[in-house]
Amino acid sequence: MYGPADHRVTFLPEGWSTRVPDGATILDAANWAGLPIDSVCGGRGTCGKCRVTVTARRGAMATGSVLACRTAIQSDCTVEIPTPAAARQKVRLHGRSVAVSPNVQKLCLRLAEPSPDDARSDLRRVAEALAAAGLEPRANPTVLRDLPRLLRESGFFVTAVICGGELIAVERGDTTGQTFGVALDIGTTTVAAAIVNLETGAVEAEESLLNRQVSYGADVIARISHAVRTHGLADLQESIVGTIHDLLASTLERSGVRRDQVYEAVAVGNATMLHLLLGIDPRGIGVSPFAPAFQDPVIMRAADLGLRLHPEARLTTLPLLGAYVGADIVSGLLATEFLRGAADRPRLYIDIGTNGEIAVRSGERCLCAAAPAGPAFEGAQIRCGMRASEGAIEQVEIAGDVRLRIIGGGSRPAGICGSGLIDAVAALRTSGLLDESGRLARPEEASGRVPDAVARRVVRQNAVAGFLLSAPEDGIVLTQADIRALQYAKAAIAAGTAVLLSRLAAAPQDVGEVLLAGAFGSYLRPASARILGLVPWIPVGRIRAVGNAAGEGALAALLSRGEREAARQMTRHVEYEEISGSAEFSQRFTAALAFPPILNSE
Numbered sequence: 001m002y003g004p005a006d007h008r009v010t011f012l013p014e015g016w017s018t019r020v021p022d023g024a025t026i027l028d029a030a031n032w033a034g035l036p037i038d039s040v041c042g043g044r045g046t047c048g049k050c051r052v053t054v055t056a057r058r059g060a061m062a063t064g065s066v067l068a069c070r071t072a073i074q075s076d077c078t079v080e081i082p083t084p085a086a087a088r089q090k091v092r093l094h095g096r097s098v099a100v101s102p103n104v105q106k107l108c109l110r111l112a113e114p115s116p117d118d119a120r121s122d123l124r125r126v127a128e129a130l131a132a133a134g135l136e137p138r139a140n141p142t143v144l145r146d147l148p149r150l151l152r153e154s155g156f157f158v159t160a161v162i163c164g165g166e167l168i169a170v171e172r173g174d175t176t177g178q179t180f181g182v183a184l185d186i187g188t189t190t191v192a193a194a195i196v197n198l199e200t201g202a203v204e205a206e207e208s209l210l211n212r213q214v215s216y217g218a219d220v221i222a223r224i225s226h227a228v229r230t231h232g233l234a235d236l237q238e239s240i241v242g243t244i245h246d247l248l249a250s251t252l253e254r255s256g257v258r259r260d261q262v263y264e265a266v267a268v269g270n271a272t273m274l275h276l277l278l279g280i281d282p283r284g285i286g287v288s289p290f291a292p293a294f295q296d297p298v299i300m301r302a303a304d305l306g307l308r309l310h311p312e313a314r315l316t317t318l319p320l321l322g323a324y325v326g327a328d329i330v331s332g333l334l335a336t337e338f339l340r341g342a343a344d345r346p347r348l349y350i351d352i353g354t355n356g357e358i359a360v361r362s363g364e365r366c367l368c369a370a371a372p373a374g375p376a377f378e379g380a381q382i383r384c385g386m387r388a389s390e391g392a393i394e395q396v397e398i399a400g401d402v403r404l405r406i407i408g409g410g411s412r413p414a415g416i417c418g419s420g421l422i423d424a425v426a427a428l429r430t431s432g433l434l435d436e437s438g439r440l441a442r443p444e445e446a447s448g449r450v451p452d453a454v455a456r457r458v459v460r461q462n463a464v465a466g467f468l469l470s471a472p473e474d475g476i477v478l479t480q481a482d483i484r485a486l487q488y489a490k491a492a493i494a495a496g497t498a499v500l501l502s503r504l505a506a507a508p509q510d511v512g513e514v515l516l517a518g519a520f521g522s523y524l525r526p527a528s529a530r531i532l533g534l535v536p537w538i539p540v541g542r543i544r545a546v547g548n549a550a551g552e553g554a555l556a557a558l559l560s561r562g563e564r565e566a567a568r569q570m571t572r573h574v575e576y577e578e579i580s581g582s583a584e585f586s587q588r589f590t591a592a593l594a595f596p597p598i599l600n601s602e
Contacts, residue, residue: 007073011035012055012080016341019364021572026052026068026079031565033340037081038101039561043069044165047134053080091201091559096337098556098563102198103316104163104263106176107133111156122147126170130160137167142312163263164299168312180204180262182251182309183554184244185328186269186277187211188220188354189378190387191240192551193247195255195262201559204255209247210387212239213276218375219354220272220324224286227276236276241306248308262309265302266558267317268550270326270355274298274317277305290323290578297568318557318567322576324370329357331553332517334567336546339366339574345512346504348497350535351550352377352418352518356493359574360500367503369577371496371585376482376489377418377518384469384476386415393420393469393476394523398427401453402469407523413476416469419523424469424478425486426528429595433458433467436594438487440465440480487593490534495588497536499579508536517549533596 009029010017018033027050030037041047050068057063059075068079091098109129112118120128123139126147130137147170151158154172161169161179179199185192194206213236216226226232252259267277271292275282278298284291302315318327318334329351333339338349338361349359356373359366379385379392386392388407391414395405404420406413416424428434432449433441442465446455457468459477466477501508514535516524526543529535535543556563579585 008076009033009073010078012078014081018340020073020569022074023072026054026066026071026073028565028569029073030068030079030081031562032569035081035562037068037562039069041069041134041136044136045070046131046136049134052082054078055080093335093552093556093559098201098560100199100201101560101562102179102181102264102558103314103561103564104161104179104181104198105135106179107135107160107162108174108176109158109160111151111158113156122151125151125156126158126160126167130162130167135162137162137165139167140169140312143167143170161263163312163314168263168314169310175261178261180255180257181264181266181558182248182262183551183558184265184267184269185331185548185551185554186240186244186267186273187328187550188223188270188273189214189218189375189380191243191247192548193244193251194551194555195251195257196555196558198263198559203555204257205251207247207250207254208387208389209243212243214380215239218380219372220270221286223276224272224282227281228283233276233279233281237279237305240273240277244307259308260310263313264558265307265309265313265315266554266564267315268327268331268554268557269317270328270357271320271323272326274320274327278317279305285323288581292320292323295320295322295571297564316564318553318564319571321368321571321574322370322578324355324578324580325357325359325368325576328550329359329368330567330570331551331557332546332549333359333553333570333574334556334563335549335553336515336517338515339570343512346501346506346510348511348514348535350493350497350514350516352493352516352524352534354378354380356489356496358493358496358500360497360504360506362504362506365504366574367500367577368574369496369500369579371492372580373489373492374485376421376485379415379417379421381485382416382421382482383479384415385421385482386417388417388419388523391415392417393424395525396420396423396427396469398431398450398454400451402427402457404470412474413470416476416478417523418518419525421478421482421486422532422534423525423528424467425483426525426531428467428478428483429531430598434483434595436597438483438593438595440467440483486532487595490532491589491592494533494535494592495585496579498588498592499582499585500577502584503577509538511536511538512542514538514543515549516543516545517547531595531598533592533594537596537599 038049057077192208302313346362351357356371359368390408393416446458
């Protein structure tokens with residue numbers, strides 16, 4: 001993975017290290033390592049706040065005090081970061097700290113009014129005040145339209161709004177306490193949004209909704225097929241923008257934030273979802289050699305997509321790793337710090353959803369791939385399936401009878417979501433009602449094998465075997481067909497995992513940690529995932545559910561330029577593998593359809 005021109009950089013006092021290519025800056029390396037270095041000018045060398053000390057090096061690099069954003073790495077080196085650089089405000093995301101350093105900055109300005117001795121243009125007056133603070137943004141032409149009136153009506157007391165390296169607005173008075181952004185996680189089935197205070201890092205409101213695009217197909221292949229039809233791409237873009245509008249309306253109302261106070265949106269999702277959001281033809285993703293139209297981050301005006309935020313708000317995506325491993329996985333790896341720090345044993349990251357994505361890290365190599373799991377984990381095509389929302393069965397236990405845990409509480413479930421489905425099938429497996437092939441016991445076979453209260457739940461409806469999860473009047477039944485759908489879904493992920501492990505010469509039993517992510521990941525019980533064979537049979541303590549890590553990564557990227565840069569650099573640290581059409585994947589998929597033997601409970 002790493003070439004002869006790559007160099008190792010070690011940062012003090014933390015002692016963290018990373019590898020970066022020849023010519024990358026120290027600021028780039030710090031961002032990749034997850035270390036905060038102040039750089040309010042965005043790395044243009046004008047603010048002087050990113051000064052660090054190179055204390056040792058091998059080769060031609062100079063030692064001493066340097067600007068991190070302007071110093072290229074030309075050899076292995078050790079860099080000391082001053083303590084004040086690490087003292088910036090931090091927020092806790094996914095059990096770790098993220099330094100608040102957003103792409104959107106505001107600066108309150110008290111400007112001298114024009115006089116016979118000072119006839120500078122209005123724009124130059126603003127620009128020079130910003131330059132004095134170490135900021136030299138380029139001015140968006142739209143700023144000029146209202147600038148003369150705004151300056152004079154406000155008595156030349158204004159706030160400059162900078163997004164990236166661009167001055168996008170000048171506002172009347174001091175609005176520095178009113179700076180917000182939105183993090184968007186655009187899933188194939190579910191879309192989530194969070195309104196975030198960019199000054200404090202606080203999430204003001206968050207919500208998720210069903211992606212309206214489901215009416216055009218449950219998976220990305222169906223949507224790509226629709227997109228190539230006449231008006232199909234417009235239909236799909238209108239659907240996702242409409243879903244986001246609904247989320248914004250709800251979250252903005254709950255948070256009390258105005259639309260014109262939201263200056264940036266960060267969007268993550270798989271490659272197809274981002275193509276459709278941006279109105280880009282996705283047909284290249286659907287056929288070999290599976291080439292997306294873009295992979296690097298895209299930055300554009302949110303208004304150009306029809307999103308109603310601040311008129312000059314920007315929308316940016318995180319990069320894609322490949323046609324079927326998109327920005328949502330980059331975001332999840334970012335949130336969990338999957339690529340940071342040492343890895344003595346192989347690590348797995350599995351995003352459980354319609355398009356199951358897998359990353360495997362061993363030593364200094366990291367491979368990723370996608371496995372076509374289908375919509376079963378999202379509750380789609382399951383008789384009583386639903387997404388992980390209020391009323392869904394999220395956990396199932398079978399002992400003397402069936403015990404359920406329902407999202408939002410209550411005793412009358414509306415359906416079952418992915419984590420509940422995994423739990424239910426695992427419980428049937430351990431109770432003896434489900435054999436290794438996935439066949440559900442018939443009613444006459446259940447009697448005497450399990451307690452009577454459980455045996456009575458094994459039913460046959462219209463010649464189809466099923467298992468009642470709640471009272472008969474609720475109609476929540478798990479069918480043999482549901483179990484088969486889950487088998488196909490888990491086999492796809494298990495096969496993809498096995499292929500990647502084999503390509504890194506790693507054995508399943510050697511895996512040191514498995515991170516399970518997805519829309520229902522917060523409710524998923526690792527023991528149940530292991531019983532199904534969804535993950536290798538390793539000690540349960542090594543398996544960790546990390547919830548909606550993609551959404552957490554989007555939040556981190558929204559709050560921190562450093563995290564965003566780390567995401568951008570990830571494309572050179574992770575190798576994308578196309579495996580779904582390979583003979584090896586097919587063989588391993590067939591082998592993974594059966595449930596594994598139940599071993600010790602460690």
